[in-house]
Amino acid sequence: xxPLRKRRLIFVISIVVGLGAAIGLGLYAMQQNIxxxxxxQEVATGKAPVGPLIRLGGLVVAGSVKRDAESLQVSFDLTxxxxxxxxxxxxxxxxxxREGQGIVTMGKLQExxxxxxxEVLAKHDENYMSPEVAEAIKKxxxxxxxxxxxx
Amino acid sequence: MIPEIGSLALAFGLGLALVQFIIPLVxxxxxxxxxxxxxxxxxxxxxxxxxLSFICLAYSFYSNDFSIAYVASxxxxxxxxxxxxxxxxxxxxGSLLLWVFLLxxxxxxxxxxxxxxxxxxRVRVLAVLGAVSVxxxxxxxxxxxxFARLLPVYPIDGSDLNPxxxxxxxxxxxxxxxxxxxGFSVAFAFAxxxxxxxxxxxxxxxxxxxxxxxxxxxxxLGIAAGSWWAYYELGWGGWWFWDPVENASFxxxxxxxxxxxxxxxxxxxxxxxxxxTLLAIAAFSFSLLGTFLVRSGVLTSVHSxxxxxxxxTYILVFLGVVVGASLILFAIRGSKVAVTSWYNLLSRxxxxxxxxxxxxxxxxxxxxxxxxxIIAELLGMGKVSVGPPYFNMVFNILMTPLVFLIGLGPIVxxxxxxxxxxxxxxxxxALVSLMAAGSMVVxxxxxxxxxxxxxxxxxFLIVWxxxxxITDWWKRGSKKSSNSLxxxxxxxxxxxxxxxxxxxxxxxxxxxxxxxxxSVEKNVRLGIGQSQxxxxxxxxxxxxxxxxxxxxxxxxxxxIVSKDGEQVAELHAxxxxxxxxxxxxxxxxxxxxxxxxxxxxxxxxxENSNDWAVRIYVKPFITCLWLGGILMGIGGLLAMSxxxxxxxxxxxxxxxxxxxxGVA
Numbered sequence: 001x002x003p004l005r006k007r008r009l010i011f012v013i014s015i016v017v018g019l020g021a022a023i024g025l026g027l028y029a030m031q032q033n034i035x036x037x038x039x040x041q042e043v044a045t046g047k048a049p050v051g052p053l054i055r056l057g058g059l060v061v062a063g064s065v066k067r068d069a070e071s072l073q074v075s076f077d078l079t080x081x082x083x084x085x086x087x088x089x090x091x092x093x094x095x096x097x098r099e100g101q102g103i104v105t106m107g108k109l110q111e112x113x114x115x116x117x118x119e120v121l122a123k124h125d126e127n128y129m130s131p132e133v134a135e136a137i138k139k140x141x142x143x144x145x146x147x148x149x150x151x
Numbered sequence: 152m153i154p155e156i157g158s159l160a161l162a163f164g165l166g167l168a169l170v171q172f173i174i175p176l177v178x179x180x181x182x183x184x185x186x187x188x189x190x191x192x193x194x195x196x197x198x199x200x201x202x203l204s205f206i207c208l209a210y211s212f213y214s215n216d217f218s219i220a221y222v223a224s225x226x227x228x229x230x231x232x233x234x235x236x237x238x239x240x241x242x243x244x245g246s247l248l249l250w251v252f253l254l255x256x257x258x259x260x261x262x263x264x265x266x267x268x269x270x271x272x273r274v275r276v277l278a279v280l281g282a283v284s285v286x287x288x289x290x291x292x293x294x295x296x297x298f299a300r301l302l303p304v305y306p307i308d309g310s311d312l313n314p315x316x317x318x319x320x321x322x323x324x325x326x327x328x329x330x331x332x333x334g335f336s337v338a339f340a341f342a343x344x345x346x347x348x349x350x351x352x353x354x355x356x357x358x359x360x361x362x363x364x365x366x367x368x369x370x371x372l373g374i375a376a377g378s379w380w381a382y383y384e385l386g387w388g389g390w391w392f393w394d395p396v397e398n399a400s401f402x403x404x405x406x407x408x409x410x411x412x413x414x415x416x417x418x419x420x421x422x423x424x425x426x427x428t429l430l431a432i433a434a435f436s437f438s439l440l441g442t443f444l445v446r447s448g449v450l451t452s453v454h455s456x457x458x459x460x461x462x463x464t465y466i467l468v469f470l471g472v473v474v475g476a477s478l479i480l481f482a483i484r485g486s487k488v489a490v491t492s493w494y495n496l497l498s499r500x501x502x503x504x505x506x507x508x509x510x511x512x513x514x515x516x517x518x519x520x521x522x523x524x525i526i527a528e529l530l531g532m533g534k535v536s537v538g539p540p541y542f543n544m545v546f547n548i549l550m551t552p553l554v555f556l557i558g559l560g561p562i563v564x565x566x567x568x569x570x571x572x573x574x575x576x577x578x579x580x581a582l583v584s585l586m587a588a589g590s591m592v593v594x595x596x597x598x599x600x601x602x603x604x605x606x607x608x609x610x611f612l613i614v615w616x617x618x619x620x621i622t623d624w625w626k627r628g629s630k631k632s633s634n635s636l637x638x639x640x641x642x643x644x645x646x647x648x649x650x651x652x653x654x655x656x657x658x659x660x661x662x663x664x665x666x667x668x669x670s671v672e673k674n675v676r677l678g679i680g681q682s683q684x685x686x687x688x689x690x691x692x693x694x695x696x697x698x699x700x701x702x703x704x705x706x707x708x709x710x711i712v713s714k715d716g717e718q719v720a721e722l723h724a725x726x727x728x729x730x731x732x733x734x735x736x737x738x739x740x741x742x743x744x745x746x747x748x749x750x751x752x753x754x755x756x757x758e759n760s761n762d763w764a765v766r767i768y769v770k771p772f773i774t775c776l777w778l779g780g781i782l783m784g785i786g787g788l789l790a791m792s793x794x795x796x797x798x799x800x801x802x803x804x805x806x807x808x809x810x811x812x813g814v815a
Contacts, residue, residue, distance in 0.1 A: 015508065022512045026519060026545055033541035034523070037534035049338075055536060067757055072764055073678050092674050092754030092764045095735045106538075132534050151304075 009123040039136035044083035057104035057133040082140035089117040102133040154298040157207030164200035165288040171281030190277035198259040205252040227311040229702040237321035244297035275344035311731035318382030331370025332438040337362040355417035361791040368787025375780025399441030409510035454756040556618035584614040609664030616657040648790025655782030662775030682793035
């Protein structure tokens with residue numbers, strides 16, 4: 001029985017080591033690549049970190065979309081009906097990008113409060129709004145309501 | 152009238168599914184065999200009614216019956232007929248009906264093709280399939296009836312199918328994918344039946360293998376079709392996004408692949424019995440989990456349908472019941488089927504064990520990444536998303552050793568193999584692979600170090616897998632005939648299938664590695680008449696024309712692509728607006744061949760100018776992705792066509808004789 005036991009021990013040890021390594025790798029990769037969502041209000045009040053890749057979502061403010069005359073550079077404002085954040089983006093906007101539409105962008109917040117987007121996402125359904133954006137707007141409205149009676 | 156027939160047929164289907172589920176089990180428990188035998192006719196009847204219901208829905212789409220709410224919201228009078236058929240499964244209700252229709256088709260196939268099975272095993276398998284059917288039919292009838300009417304006031308015209316789904320891909324992709332998903336229910340039913348019986352032998356594995364191979368084949372083709380569709384239809388040239396719904400189809404595929412291998416070991420060597428049962432349960436559970444993720448809308452995804460908490464809760468509970476009951480059964484009976492069988496450290500069994508471990512760990516990692524947004528929300532960590540870099544990193548690192556082993560798997564014998572022989576068999580291939588990888592790195596030496604490392608590993612693995620599988624194939628062929636090439640065609644279908652699947656996978660890896668490292672993607676602003684050069688090709692924006700489609704109006708950009716002054720292709724990239732929904736869609740213009748794809752898609756027209764935002768991509772070898780997928784599918788088909796699955800098994804169990812065949 002001894003060789004059998006020895007073999008089993010080798011098996012078990014290698015499985016444990018392998019699984020441990022895999023889990024370690026997973027946790028490490030996860031930590032590097034989790035992107036938190038922030039609303040325009042959170043960005044404006046300084047709750048969002050400057051530097052790491054984050055997601056910012058809101059409604060595109062009407063009349064705020066500005067195109068560069070030469071390149072694909074574009075900038076627009078996102079709002080949750082409480083605060084505005086200016087987003088700049090160099091690239092092609094999705095088909096459903098429109099003023100008043102709820103969108104989500106992925107990018108980095110700069111020191112000066114500007115948001116540089118690397119990706120702009122809009123869903124392929126006009127009635128669809130990202131639950132994150134919808135919730136951010138609802139939250140901003142609720143807070144505005146809560147503030148009013150005190151004034 | 153038609154929709155009422157459809158509803159009624161669903162109800163009858165549910166009734167027969169209940170009969171198929173309950174009465175045979177009662178019959179077995181009370182030893183009244185006559186009762187047990189009702190499973191087969193009930194299964195056939197259930198198929199008849201579910202199929203009838205499905206045909207009713209398809210006909211309602213065909214005849215534009217907008218008094219049905221589901222038809223009204225997913226179709227339109229001007230929709231071409233082929234897309235109306237596709238629209239049948241273009242939304243929540245219809246895709247569930249497709250699911251249950253395919254489930255009853257698999258059940259029918261089991262009922263008709265399983266004559267070689269002992270009667271009681273067949274009855275148990277059909278009863279389990281009936282139980283799954285009951286779960287889904289109740290779900291459809293009570294929460295998602297596709298035949299619900301919009302009476303008395305209904306629209307004259309439907310609101311249209313989402314333009315994204317108006318594509319030939321919609322007609323093929325979901326049925327293929329669902330055939331795969333649902334097909335794992337057969338392996339699941341066999342596993343549960345075996346646990347109920349308390350016995351798993353090599354014969355059992357031989358019954359399950361072709362069913363699993365069939366499901367795996369459909370799932371492979373379904374995933375490949377979906378990826379191809381995303382590539383040309385989403386308009387930005389990506390082919391895999393680690394989107395929750397893609398992951399939901401990929402996880403059962405990974406577990407299914409593990410199951411294929413562990414079933415082979417169970418059939419040939421009688422090992423891993425309990426583990427194989429567990430994998431069969433897991434593969435189907437992941438299919439159900441996939442359904443839950445897609446249908447409940449708990450995760451944001453490009454595939455999300457409108458969410459409905461009742462539906463999500465139902466599937467979650469159903470999933471809990473299926474997984475919970477199966478695992479409890481496994482816990483009680485699993486030890487009965489387990490055996491210890493002897494094998495050496497270096498043996499095919501060991502390679503299969505490592506294969507299984509890696510596939511399961513990868514699946515768990517993908518599951519974690521997919522569910523992380525939910526977990527984080529529950530833990531109050533805020534709203535997070537897990538980006539593709541996580542999945543790419545975990546997947547690439549874990550899959551590298553697995554692909555390496557694909558080269559060794561066919562060579563190493565069952566039970567034991569000598570390390571010296573292994574070196575002898577592989578050293579030439581290793582050298583050639585190293586040289587190929589090295590020269591590729593020299594060619595691309597201007598790239599960054601991490602890119603070079605990935606290119607090196609990728610090319611090494613591709614050449615390694617292809618060489619070792621082909622030389623093994625050659626060697627096996629030379630035993631069959633004095634002319635090895637002729638012999639290669641005479642190798643048994645099981646082995647042929649394996650070589651096709653392994654080489655197919657290597658070709659997929661070619662597509663992945665080369666297209667992700669050598670592609671050149673440019674987003675540019677172009678006026679009519681202007682040109683842009685991308686990796687040696689000159690793209691000239693020739694003109695814009697108006698095009699009238701059957702149910703859309705489009706602007707078509709004509710691009711003339713030339714290389715060294717000679718025209719190689721003319722691409723048409725369209726911007727379509729669908730008349731019914733007023734939605735815009737991008738239709739990419741692609742010129743594909745084995746070596747490279749030329750890809751042009753229109754972005755938006757830039758305000759106050761005649762310029763357009765244009766995506767221009769040159770993607771080398773990307774066609775290999777789908778070519779490899781098709782080869783893998785053919786591999787599955789070949790493997791299941793092996794005659795030994797169809798030979799009628801002698802009534803007394805031929806267990807011993809099977810174990811002798813084991814050293815194949």
